[in-house]
Amino acid sequence: MLYWKKLSQKEKQERIQKALEENVNFTHDTSLGYPASKLDGKVFNSEASFLKDAPILQTYVANPNHIGCHTFGTSEKAFKGTQEIEREVLNVLAVDIFKAEPNSFDGYIAPGxxxxxxxxxxxxxxxxxxxxxxxxxxxxxxxxxxxxxxxxxxxxxxxxxxxxxxxxxxxxxxxxxxxxxxxxxxxxxxxxxxxxxxxxxxxxxxxxxxxxxxxxxxxxxxxxxxxxxxxAYGGFVYPFSNKNCDINFENPKISSITIDAHKMLQAPYGTGVFICRKGLIENVLTKEAEYVEGMDLTLCGSRSGSNAIAVWMILFTYGPFGWCEKIRVLQMRTEWLCEQLDALGVKYFREPFMNIVTIQAQYITKELEEKYDLVPQKHGKGNLWYKIVIMDHVEIDHLSTFITDLKATVHAKKGITSEILDIT
Structure with missing residues (x-):
């Protein structure tokens, strides 16, 4: 790993504080030209004592705008501190996880x-x-x-x-x-x-x-x-669960990758990632955005810098080994669920290195769907599947309760079938 490591809480706070100090400070600086400010002080109290121990919330209140793409050309200098944090995130994702060469990619933290x-x-x-x-x-x-x-x-x-x-x-x-x-x-x-x-x-x-x-x-x-x-779903799972994963930038045929940080990484919603090889993103340069330093290469334009800080905090809280351990735990829970379904003779689909189990709809009653918030392949008639996603909050106790209820449903259906056979 070139860029990814585990940091202490103090190290993370100091790094983000330094980044915020390098940004424009709308409370103290004379800044007349930007159609932006910190969050409204009448609603969001920037002097609240708890903020000093909450760097993500500090960033949220400071409200940096990460408009543009900070791996290509120049960017708005008013937010250069947190833009550098975004580049650190992209280095971890592109180089350490998806095997790109350093400085060989462009990208940004997208709104999903x-x-x-x-x-x-x-x-x-x-x-x-x-x-x-x-x-x-x-x-x-x-x-x-x-x-x-x-x-x-x-x-x-x-x-x-x-x-x-x-x-x-x-x-x-x-x-x-x-x-x-x-x-x-x-x-x-x-x-x-x-x-x-x-x-x-x-x-x-x-x-x-x-x-x-x-x-x-x-x-x-x-x-x-x-x-x-x-x-978008598998990017924070598959490269860690499958040691032989070769779906990355080492394959010269792959030119870009999307990842979602608001799924497995548990970042705030509205946090996706786009990464591509150098020499491509300039094809979406919007030259008409002349008032934006560096102009714009993204679909969304203005976007919150606090999302990039959230991803940085998560990555550097876990470090690579901590994240691998988390994924292994989820894989073990997924395997436990599959073993129970096998014992019941329930048919399902599971990609071996992923933490989604999709059960054929014939085994799932309306009561099970509602009690466990199971998601159907399609709402309404013609649904063939229900999925269970083994996220961080889904523990063996939850799965065990579900299996108990499913077992009663399966046995009840078998009993009905036996009665029909006896009658005929």
């Missing part, structure tokens, strides 16, 4: 994985148009049917076709025969450039796509593509 995914597709669309003179009608998105809804949202916003690739019902593996058929048809219809979204942990199943399925098929037909990894 949805924006980060749209940012990637926007960037690649523009890359194909600006660098390769592609027409929008010649560009298509390829992603599986299990892909997050941010992908069809991006297709709608950017007016691109989404080629939805089927997956096998019970393994959630990409249907490579259907993939080939769809690519052949798209090529015949004039599609020449492809934006590929490969999942590292789908929202419903935690399934992990094999990027090589896409790579091999597109290269077989000599098609131009860019490959984005949607690790």
């Amino acid at each position: 994985g949805t924006e980060a995914n749209i940012q990637a597709i926007w960037m690649y669309r523009n890359y194909f148009m600006y660098e390769l003179n592609a027409k929008p009608t010649e560009i298509a998105i390829i992603a599986s049917e299990d892909t997050h809804y941010s992908i069809p949202k991006a297709a709608n916003l950017l007016m691109l076709d989404w080629l939805k690739i089927p997956v096998e019902t019970y393994t959630r593996v990409i249907d490579v025969f259907a993939l080939e058929t769809i690519i052949i048809k798209a090529k015949a219809q004039g599609k020449k450039y492809f934006i590929v979204v490969s999942n590292m942990g789908t929202t419903m199943f935690g399934a992990v796509d094999n990027p090589d399925d896409y790579i091999q098929m597109l290269e077989k037909y000599k098609l131009t593509y860019k490959l984005h990894i949607d690790g």
